[in-house]
Amino acid sequence: MTNKTRYTACMGLALSAGLLAGCVQVGAQNDEKRDFTKMSPEEYADYLIFESDSFNLAQEVQEGGTARERMQQDELQRLCSETRNRPHGEIATRIVTMARASFQYPEDGIQLGDWEKGRELARSGYGFRIGHNYDNPERTVGGNCYACHQMDPEELAYGNIGPSLSNYGELRGNTEAVRRFVYEMIYNPHAYFPCTSMPRMGHNEFLTQDSISHIMAYLLDAESPVNARKKDPDAEVDPAAAPSGDTGF
Amino acid sequence: MFKHVLIATALAGSVVGGAAASDSPYLTGREQLMMLADDNPAELTEWRGEDLYHEPRGPRNVSLEQCDFGLGPGVLEGAYVQMPRYFEDTGRVMDLESRIIHCMKTLQGFTEEDDPVARKHSSDTREADLVAIYTYVAAQSNGMAWNPPMDHPMERLTRDAGEVLFHRRAGSMDFGCVSCHSEPRKRIRLSFLPVTSNQEEWSKAISWPAYRIGHGVVRSSQHRVRGCYYQMRQAGVKFGSDASIAILSYWTDQARGGEATLPDLKR
Structure with a gap:
């Protein structure tokens, strides 16, 4: 010793x-x-x-290494924790610059995958949980989008930490510029919203390129139920107006 | 079966809705729960805990009646709302669950391997003795104001470090406790989230033990902290560890002056 x-x-x-x-x-x-x-x-x-x-720091994790590394903060995590997620001036600029520099794009360009696969990924919160009930690394990791976002207007069990994404493709179209923005938001949203609560799904290698392409299809494909209805956008973007009696059931 | 009746009733009620006494969706949903369930199943746990507390047990065949929860041996009234606290005899800031285990070992002679100490959480088929005793002791603070002591330097340092941990983002999803508990009126899926800045909301939220309808058993504050670290994809936090108690110290301090509901009923 x-x-x-x-x-x-x-x-x-x-x-x-x-x-x-x-x-x-x-x-x-x-x-x-x-x-x-x-x-x-x-x-x-x-x-x-x-x-x-x-903490159980010695536990092995699916990305390799141990839980100890999970607990070590990278610069973004440290800066956002220290500023209580309200970075100003130079720090905000630094975060945005770092995030932009982190982008890695698919070799064959940003393309839409299969929206049906994207729907499953958007619903699933499976993956990367450790501790007392370790998630099986063989199983597909979900994006857990519905935890925080409204997507398919027919789906009632959506969270509201993030903005509503209902009719996202319908409202914004499926141009190359939109696809690039959506990809970058999923990959590392701090490029646009420094110290946002949203995870860096691409940068943290939480979702694969394939999975990102499927979730993008769910958002942007005209056939996806996310875009199935042309609704008055004002009717659904106010999460505070959600009925109050539906906690957790 | 009681569990299923309760869920069915709560579901029916959530459709009907009701007059809101508060503009906090977290509390409103919860109020409906309370109206619908005249009896909290946690009372059964509390009664069993009362028996276990007074019963001579363990290798030394003594009860827990001489256990000191901070206000003197055997004083239960108001003890829990004044925890976590620093204990001279262990040199540690301890929460109620750790303190009960301490007394099970030092007074009753149980070891880490004995079931009453080893079984930290209840399952579908077996309620942990620890949870029952915890529920009984906590219930003796029902309706009182959260008031954790901050006299000892370690109590203050533990709370302050807990605040750092609460805001500390790390892990695969960049989350910290603050990701879910800072902005009012937010939910994950359909579950409204309590925030530290709303005292009424937060005082209810930290009111563990609580019968969790979705789990069908009574859960503790240690169980809640474990669940949060799990969902954050950070390392598994150990039961009764100093980090877990730091989180409890900060969250109890944030509820200071607010009313404790013990035991509580949660989704």
Whole structure:
């Protein structure tokens, strides 16, 4: 056991059993007495995540590596957390610049896939969950779009964290510019909305290129039920007007 | 069977709708739940917990009546709304669930492997003793104001670190707790989400234990935290870990002064 790991184990024990005095001697080779109350909240939060044995960090994950890497923030995650998702000025510019630089396009151009497959992907929230009930990596990962967006106007169980996408293709058309925008929004939406809640489905390699093309078809294909009805757009974009009695059933 | 009757009634009610006492959709939906269910099935759990609390158990054959939840041995009234708190005897900030386990081990002599300690959550076929005792102790704070102590430096640091964790985005979907609990009137699919900024809403939301209609059993705050980290695609948070208690400390502090509903009934 190295000094460092011994010290870490010791601190875990100290925190859980109040044996700080006894522990400092064991860890004394490290020559550092760790007084938690001298830590900033950020330092203590980091300690809690990575050193306090609070998380199952050793669990293997489907993208390779372990859950520890999942907990490490990249620059975007860090900047948005620090600014409480309200980045201003230079930071917002930096986020947008990083997001634009992250775009990778399909080799054969941005094309629409199969809207029926897209419908299933939009409904599914399966994939990448770990911990006590590990999602099977062999199964197709869903985009979970309905958790936050209205899409097919006939589907009642939609969330409203994101804007309604009903009649998306009907309203915007299926031009190359629209396809490019939709692809980029799915790939890394921070290029347009810095620190949005929406996941970076492409950049994080959460969805495959194939899956993105199918979801895009669900949004833009004229045959898709998302575009099946020509409705007054004003009638459906106000999520606050949703009936109040339908919580979770 | 009770579960199914309840769901059927709630479904019927959600179609009928009703007069809204609050403009919070989270609370309105919940109010309908309460109106429709005169009896919260969690009461059965509470009664069983009362028996388990007073019954001599474990290798030492003693009850939990001398367990100190922060207000002195055996004082249950108001103890839960004043947790998590720092305990001198362990040198840790502890939540109610961890504290019950601590007493099961130190007073009754149970070990980590014994079922009353090992079984943290209930299943369809078996209710965890821990959940029952937790429900009984928590119910002794019903109707009181959330009031977690912030006297000890570790209590304050734990809360402040919990705030950092709450806002910390990470993992495959870039989520943090804040992704779902910051903007009012939002829902995931059909489930309205409570926000920290609405005290009435948040005070109800953190009122665990609660009978979850969709699960058919009583769930705890530790179960809620585990579920959130799971959905966020972040690492699995361990039961009673210091990080989980930091989250609880921050969320309880955010409900300070609001009324606790114990046990609660949730979707």
